[in-house]
Every structure is written in structure tokens, then in C-alpha cells.
Amino acid sequence: MAHLDHFSQPDSSERSVAVKNFTSDFSEFITNSPSSYHASQECARLLSDAGFTRQDEHEQWLGHQRGYVLRSGAILAWRIPNKILSDVGFRIVGSHTDSPSFKVKPNPDAVNYGFSQVNVEVYGGPLLNSWLNRDLGLAGQIVTIDGEVHLVKTPSIMTIPQLAPHLDRSVNSSLELSAQCDYHPIWAIGERSVFDFVCEQASLDPERVAGMDLFAYDVVAPAVYGGAGSDFFVSGRQDNLSSVFASLEAFLASDDSECEDIQVMVAFDHEEVGSTTFTGASGPFLEAMLRRLHSNISQGENQGEEGFQRMLANSSCISADAGHSINPNKPEKHDPEHRPVLGAGPLLKINANQRYATEAEGTALWLRSCDMAGVASQEFVSNNDVPCGTTIGPLTTQRLGIITVDVGVPLLSMHSIREISCPSDLFDLSLVLEGYFRGA
Template identity: 40%
Template sequence: MMQKDPFNQQLFEFLADAPTPFHAVYEMRGWLQQAGYIELEEQNAWSVHPGGRYFIVRNESSIIAWNMPANSDLIDSGMRMVGAHTDSPCLKVKPNPETVRQGCLRLGVEVYGGALLNPWFDRDLSLAGRVSYVGTEGNVKSELVDFSRPIAIIPSLAIHLDREANKDRTVNPQNDLPPILAQLHGDGKAELRQLLKKELAAIDIDDVDEVLDYELFFYDVQKPSYIGLDNEFFASARLDNLLSCFIGLQALLDSDTDQGALLVCNDHEEVGSMSAAGAQGPMLKQLLERLLPDSESRNRMIANSMMVSVDNAHAVHPNFTDKHDGNHGPRMNSGAVIKINANQRYASNSETSALFRHIAQQEGVTLQSFVVRSDMACGSTIGPITAAEIGVKTIDIGVPQLAMHSIRELAGSDDPVNLAKVLSRFYQQASV
């Protein structure tokens, strides 16, 4: 039985331990292994059995976990699928990032995804990601690193030097965003690859001959925490969309279902999903082809399946209520949101919405609806992409939140566990 406070405490720990998609998948892999799931390697032949529980990882940043049906045929039972994404908007370090200006070491960054940039100033930043190196025996390896401590900052320009800052401030990503890491003295130099080699040694990786490459991301070291007089809210980095990854994972582990059940968490959603590990890539399709090589059988299975795409929704902001349609302003702590768009930016339709509403009613959980204002552009999710790639009926839902794509986002503290309960029941549905 999932309870709010223990659920949220585990969520906070997951968010803090997952500063990058690589770390998120590492943490999810640990949860699955502890629950008895078997990791399969994509380059090897597979042997899966009824009732078996398995998972695969691609690029160390995308993961699919699934249960084989125990007492029925996969074709007839279909798959109950939940999808989310592991990446979040952030600042990614460039390949040759070091610059020294006025004695300060800075690292050049690219903006990954549609980040809100102003909140990145004056934050205690650390650095994490994946490092590839050649070992002392001449073989190429990769390792995850996380400096964990504050090592960088992007200071704001003082108001005295920019009197219009509070009126009309824009951010130039090339000039304004390079974080400061150190103050160098004399002819002192600091190279990122040498810093990474030291960091690898600090975590007992002592066979590094040369750091060859890396994928590194800055992040705010502030931990997740409750907010509000009665802990009504909680704030954290990367709620979009690690919150959905955690909810989907806990629902799968809690469901104890004999149905075919699957969780897919793809990387690269924030930049369009077009990659080998993204939702617009072949990862999920290839998995289903391996489970059912015969196309007739596979198409029948997909027709008996359903996907719930879980990606956070825009809660109505009390200071900006005019940004929402008057009848579609979801509130935090009032239930997950069914996202609807006439132009198929979301994949929900009346049938999938009705089924999901019925499941939520069985759990005593309320739901809300979101439609973007008719005079505003609408975002999208992995829902329409997955529906188009494999032809599965799909619904788009999500926890309502504020400050989406900020370095620190806000959500209601009741919503995560309630959505997890609904998804757990969805995983156990005999038919969809």
C-alpha cells in the first residue's frame, strides 16, 4: 500500500541522486534488480519466459522494463505500457570549454532543450555526467561521475551596472552563461579533462590513462524539499520528467500483475526524441519485434495494448491565470491531468480518456483536463510519437506543476502517490 510521505521521501532521494539521465537510469536499474528483474543485453540472444521480469538499457540513458504475462498469451493480453522521459532542460558542457577571463576559469556551455535561463544565475552548481577514457591496458571504458559539491556559479551582473535588468533582461547563452569554476593565479592552468581524471581517481577508478570524451551537465545542488505551511508542495530540479519516471517505476513494482506490463523511459525528449535512445527512435519497436518476431502476432498484441504517456502538465499559475483557458486550469493537489489537443500534439482521445477516468474512479482519485488556450501554441510529449511509431492507442497525462523547465520546479505533494496508484491499477487491467 503506497503512502504519501514514504513515497515522497523515496522520490526526493531519487531526484537528488539523478542529476543526469545516466544517473537516473543507474538508479532505476538498481530498483529493478532489487525487485528481481533480469537485465538483458541487446547484443545477445534472449530467452524470456512466461511470468518473467526483464529490462534493457540503451546508451545508459534510456530504459525499458517489462513483465511477461504469467497465465495468458502475450498476443491476447497485450501490453499495459507507461512512458516517460529521463532528460530535462539544462546546461551541457562544450567539447573544448575552457576559457580564462580576468583570471577566472570558465566553461562554455550549450543550452540543452527549452530551458528557462534566468533562474540559472546565482545558483550553487555542480557537474555530473558520463566520462569515456582509455584505460592503462589500452581499452576504452565509460564511467559516471558526479562532483556532488558546489564547484561553479553563474553570477548575475549587479543592478548598478544594468539599471534596466528588472525591466527588460535578456540572456545571451554564448556570452552570459559560462559558469565560473576557479580563480587562477599567475600562469596557472586548469583543464577539464585533468579535473575529470582526478574525480575518477576519487571514486577509485585508478586505471585512467587519458580522458577521451564526456557528456557533462551542470545542475543545482539544492536538494528537493517540501514547501508550504502544511507541506502542500515540493520543489526540486528535474521534476519534468524524472517525477514521471519514478511514478511509473513505483507503479510497475507495486502492481504485482500477471498481465503484460511495460515501462519505457526514453532520453532526448526535450530535444525532439529523434535518436537511437529517443521515443522517435526504434528502441521500443525493436523490443516488441524481439518479443514477437511474427508481424501478424505483434500487430494483434499491439491492438490489445495501451500506452499511458506520463509527462508533467502546466498547473494554473495564480499570478498569471490569463495564460490558461478559463475552464482548463489544472490545480496542484487536485489530481493528474489528461492532456488534450485537437491537432494531435497530445495523443489522448475520448476512448483512452474514458478508460483512464474509469480506472482512476476505481482508486478514488480525481483527474483534471488541460487544453491550451486557442491563441497559444501547444507543446508535445512522447505520446504522439510512440503512437505513430508503433500504432498503439495512447493517452497523455501528467502531474500538474509550476515553473516548468526552470532550474527548480514546483508540484503538489499529494499528486505523485495518487497517480502511482492509478497507474498500478492500470498495469493490472485485464483488457484495455
């Protein structure tokens, strides 16, 4: 993974090369991460390559100074400083690995009017019409009756055909589609089992399969174009692999940091469907791992429950999730005084009703990190008539009671099968997160 020693104030040519290398690495990361399970495994691979040791959470905690825990579609990594001071805390960057999609139902096979189809249900809140007429594969995990987990990724095998305008004269004026009837992919002519096909691809006996978590994904590779050639990065799953990759890159790049806090990178699963799972931000995953880290390093004033609570009081979290760039075709959907745009830097996300966790103390933390990295920041506040979504920030602060700030890169076409970002924003987010990890 290429990274720039950006704190030395590089010239424009050095920065251009660093952005290009970062974008290339991000493209490879997205391609290798068609599902949340693949994304967490890809993070684990990169962490292992960098010398981090996997801790099996089922086993006794071994006290690795640089380690990680992999739990299904979620992952948490840490780095413990050489010397533990009395005011040590956790510096946490959180993100999520899942993206809106279609999930295969337990009985996946259907035959209708000479076509074999795949039974799916909507996962999260995708921009549904963007999934029509696309080359789709299936990716995720299959678990056999003995509990073995197998990652699966097929090439393009299915598509969701749209009715031609000759058969629906209103299609270009008012598109109304049924999630049950119209979003029903075809995958073969005649009667064939997609379940058997996927098992064959994974070299599994269908009779041994206990369950599966398979999702549709766009097989088209990411693309970079626009302006002089690199204004736009276009790909699926940028919400929220953009933050997963940026936080991982920042975490690895700060390995030589003299930060006195415990650095933690966590990527949850299931944010798009509410986070209330054993790998989600509303679950105990993060708190449980922090407690195990605490028990391993506790000494003096940091011992026991009182010591853990003191550590939390010294802790903070940056919740990194994609945000909204202004769409030049619909500027009225944004607040007139808060109109972030692609290419002008990462976003600080603010909401009076705490749909984002940002408050003034978190803002100061974010701006210190931006200043250390030499990066400009933008503010996103929603139009009062267009309520914003939410993310893991409020869930994290609710569970741990620590200062949390919500940030991310601006996107166009969020939740579309192809989302649009700017390479320089992606790179700059990583720089700011590195500044945070280094102690800003």
C-alpha cells in the first residue's frame, strides 16, 4: 500500500503520484471486497502482511502489542504504545463493511415462464433503479453443517431485466417498480439451480450446506476519469469501503507514531440494516474488545472497572462514513450555506438532532487532525426539509460514552450501484485519520 510522508509538506507532483497510488490500491481493495465478509478478510490479509498478529477471540488473550480480531464481516485492529501512562485512552476510527444490495433468500431457486430466477430480498436502502440491467455476481459466505465458513464469489451470472418502453409507455415519466416482482434476477434459460451452481463454484456438497449469506454485487471494475483524467472515482460499495480503506491505510501508516494512546481501527458489519447484530455497532463487539485490551495492559491507576472507565474518559472516536456532495442538478436539496462538493476535502457531518454524533469538542479534535495533515475540510448540514440519515457515530457514543465525531468523503449517487467520489478526497481522508492516530 503506497503512502506519502505527507507531514513533510510534499510538492504537487509528489502529491499527484501519492493520490494516484492510493486510488489504485483502493480500486484493488474494492474489487477484492464484493461483500462485507470479503472486506474484513481483505483487511485481515493486509494487517497480517504488515506484521499484525491475529488474536482468536475464543482463546485466551495473548497480549499482542499489534494485533487484530476478525469476527465474520467485522474486524478490529489495535496498536499498544511501548509505555502505558496513567492518562492513556483509546483513539478509535470506526467504519462499516456492508453496502446496500440484494440478499439471496434461503430458498434461492425459482422457475418462471422458461427462465430460472434467483429469489432475493432488498438489503438496506439501495437506489433500486440503478440495479436494473446490470451484470451481477453473487458473493458472501456459505456455512456447512459442521460450522465451516467458506467465502464465495462468482463472476457475472445474473441480471435484472427492465420492461421495454414499448410495453410501459410511462416508464420515462414515472417509474414505479415492485421490490418483490420487478427486482427478480434471471440467471438461466430453462430449469437450473443457482444454489447448486454456487456450491459447485465453491467445491461444496449442497447437502452439507447449513446456511448462506450471499449478496448481489456489480462485477464492473472501478473507473477513474473526468477533467484531466482523475476527477472522479466511480465504483460500487464506496459507502462505506471508502472509510474502511482510508482508516486502514491511516492505521498502517502511523506505525512509527509516538502517540501515547492505544490506537484502534474497527470496521463493523450491518450498518445499512441498523447495526443490531453481533458484528454491528449496536452490539458488544467494540466494548468487549476494549475491555480485553484493558485487562491486558491495566496497571496502577488503570486497573479494574474504575481504571477502564478512566480510560474511556480519555478516549475518543472518529466515525467515518460517506456523506453527500451537492448534486449540481438538484442544488435545492442541500442547505444554501452548506453545499459540499467533490474535490474540496472530506466532510465534517453535523446534525442538531444527533443523527450524527458531532459536537463542538469533536469538531476541535477533527480540525486539529486536519491541521496536522494540512488538509481542508468541508461541513455537511442537511436541508431542514430533507432529513439526513445516520451512521455508527451515535451508536458508538451511546454505547461507550466517549467523544465521537462523524466524518466522511462526499459522494454523488450514494446507495447507487455505482457511486462517485473524488480521488483527492479519498486520499485526504486517510491523511486526516492518520493525523488523528498520531495524536492530534
